[in-house]
Amino acid sequence: MHAYYLSILQASLVTIAVSLASLAVAVVFGLLGAAARLSQDRLASAVGTLYATVVRGIPDLVMMLLVFYGGTMGLNHLMEALGRKDSVDINPFVAGVLTLGFIYGAYMTETFRGAILAIPRGQAEAAWAFGMGRRQTFLRITAPQMVRYALPGFTNNWLVLIKSTALVSLIGLQEMTYIAKQASAATRSPFEFFLFTAALFLLFTSASLWVLRRLDARYSLGTRRVSL
Amino acid sequence: MKWEVIFQPNNLALYGEGILTTLALLFSSLAIGAVLALLFALALTGRSAVLRAVVGAYTYVVRGTPLLIQVYLIYYGLGQLEWIQARWDDIWPWTYFKEPFFCALLAFSLNTAGYTAEMLAGAIRETSAGEIEAAQAYGMGPWRTTWRVVLPSALRRSLPAYSNEVVMMLQSTSLASAVPSLIDVTSAASRVYSKFYLPFEAFLFAAGIYLLATFMLVGVFRLAERHFLAYLAPQKA
Numbered sequence: 001m002h003a004y005y006l007s008i009l010q011a012s013l014v015t016i017a018v019s020l021a022s023l024a025v026a027v028v029f030g031l032l033g034a035a036a037r038l039s040q041d042r043l044a045s046a047v048g049t050l051y052a053t054v055v056r057g058i059p060d061l062v063m064m065l066l067v068f069y070g071g072t073m074g075l076n077h078l079m080e081a082l083g084r085k086d087s088v089d090i091n092p093f094v095a096g097v098l099t100l101g102f103i104y105g106a107y108m109t110e111t112f113r114g115a116i117l118a119i120p121r122g123q124a125e126a127a128w129a130f131g132m133g134r135r136q137t138f139l140r141i142t143a144p145q146m147v148r149y150a151l152p153g154f155t156n157n158w159l160v161l162i163k164s165t166a167l168v169s170l171i172g173l174q175e176m177t178y179i180a181k182q183a184s185a186a187t188r189s190p191f192e193f194f195l196f197t198a199a200l201f202l203l204f205t206s207a208s209l210w211v212l213r214r215l216d217a218r219y220s221l222g223t224r225r226v227s228l
Numbered sequence: 229m230k231w232e233v234i235f236q237p238n239n240l241a242l243y244g245e246g247i248l249t250t251l252a253l254l255f256s257s258l259a260i261g262a263v264l265a266l267l268f269a270l271a272l273t274g275r276s277a278v279l280r281a282v283v284g285a286y287t288y289v290v291r292g293t294p295l296l297i298q299v300y301l302i303y304y305g306l307g308q309l310e311w312i313q314a315r316w317d318d319i320w321p322w323t324y325f326k327e328p329f330f331c332a333l334l335a336f337s338l339n340t341a342g343y344t345a346e347m348l349a350g351a352i353r354e355t356s357a358g359e360i361e362a363a364q365a366y367g368m369g370p371w372r373t374t375w376r377v378v379l380p381s382a383l384r385r386s387l388p389a390y391s392n393e394v395v396m397m398l399q400s401t402s403l404a405s406a407v408p409s410l411i412d413v414t415s416a417a418s419r420v421y422s423k424f425y426l427p428f429e430a431f432l433f434a435a436g437i438y439l440l441a442t443f444m445l446v447g448v449f450r451l452a453e454r455h456f457l458a459y460l461a462p463q464k465a
Contacts, residue, residue, distance in 0.1 A: 058438050061405070065414075167403075184305075194305050202289060
């Protein structure tokens, strides 16, 4: 019985790894998506809008099954076409991270786009007047302020993402939920194990909230708070 | 791609059954969730500190844990409790805990109630002081003020956020496929996939159904917002 609790605790490291890796992928997709949506190029902005709209309209689980089963089959067809006989299996970790990253990238696209739009236009113009190039303007002027405006949305997306990692258990990744389900089946006492897993998730979301609130306070330094 | 397999009558019928289950789960959990959320929101903004703490803890836990685990807790977990086992064979209403549809519905309703309650409570807290003072000036008591002034305005103002919650809930119903023997759109797709080994066709078709449903829901909410929030729209000259 105790051994199962230990395995769930160990599997929580997998949950954390999936969450962080997916977050990294999501931030990259989000920045690309926001850049595309805000770009002058019509095609790029259409692609960015399509990405943000379509992905947010499809359940995470369906997307994950599509990537996992579809990806396995696609890869095997590819191997066959290349004349190789061995079949490949997609690692559930990789499939989960790519899918979650791709999905939450769409949510991040909206968050980052809003954050960039919230920065007064005069700031970028002032940077140009100082002779800064595009990259310098982004790194020195836009990005630091973007963090401030994006943090609330980012926090939200991150909390939803952590909880979504439970779905990766359905394609066979042995994270907390998966182990908890195995333990339940083996011991016939599902209640304890699922409750324990839920408590761990609650711990992760609470800890993230605490950290991100402190970050928010840090990045809001120097802004005026007005209350009625 | 072999789309013709998807359009075979028995497979279309399977997806049709899935759509019915998904919609039934969605609308009944939203209805139950909305009633609970209204009560919870009133508790969250009410005077009783005990109620505030209890309901606040509830929404915190519901919003901080994955819905999949909540579904497992209710479907697999509750059945373990002897107290329920002793009753679920013949004593109403415990007999329902043996039914997958009921378990999924219960999990979804409790989940959406948690999110919606916080959203509504936020809207209630943001009601402008002037509206409440005006109601008091007319001699309305606390209940009448809530019923006639605060709620009509708070419910309208939370419409845009609620439309997000409804879309999220539609997507969450796909977790019903984690409950064995329940056929929603996602599990219909899984069945078609495992029968014909056509992952792209099976899951893309399901994705299309969800996408269409999402757009329809968003459209309905846009109309509702135009109607109910007309008084907040910029005045035309």
